[in-house]
Amino acid sequence: MKGEAWLFTGTALFFGATTLLYGWLSREPAGTAALCVSFVMSSLVAAFLWRQYGRGGERPEDRDEAEVRDAGGQRLYFPARSYFPVLAAAGSALIGLGVVQGLWLCLIGFGVLLPGILGFAFQNLGHPE
Template identity: 35%
Template sequence: MKLTARMFLIIAVFFFLDVPLYWWLSHDPTGTAALTMAFGLCGMIYFYLAFTVRRIGPGPEDRDDAEPHEGAGEQGFFSPHSWWPFVLAAGGAAMFTGIAVGFWMCYFAAPFLAYGVYGLVFEYYRGENKHY
């Protein structure tokens, strides 16, 4: 994970240096905004990975002498039968369609988006999947 964090840092630095150069050569506000957002996203991913590797320590992928079986096993918990990502994606798609087509649609999509976020976050706090 340390190598992956370093890779995202290098990409973020590239975007940081590229944004002013791109704007100076093209004066294109759309491309400049897209490159700025790409810099921000790469920076956030770098921060998350660097924070996580400091918290849990280096993994087998960070060592040169590691064996493949050291990386086997549980990688995390992923809900196998959840419908909440679908509800969240449908609400988000309707919201962004409303931004593109007509803002009136956002008023109808926002409750579905909020309901999807609520359901995904609190999925394991109630019902048959409740964790104690």
């Protein structure tokens, strides 16, 4: 986790420096805003990864001397079939079309997207592990 955190920290620093330099030299608001959003998004990912590293410590992937058998531990359950990705994709597409076509289609898209997101979040609650 520490390697990923450093990677996104470096990316955030790059976008931060580029945003300041581009905004100062060009005085162009659209490019500056896009770079600023890139800085914020990479900073959020870096902050999340640093927090997870602080909570969980080193993983076997972080150690050079780790063996394959060290990677045991929590096993994740992935259902064989799930329709929630289809719902989430359809809802996202409808929201995108709704921005162009009208509010009514955007609202339908949110109505389709919400069950997809909730299904992703809660589909494994009944699993024993």
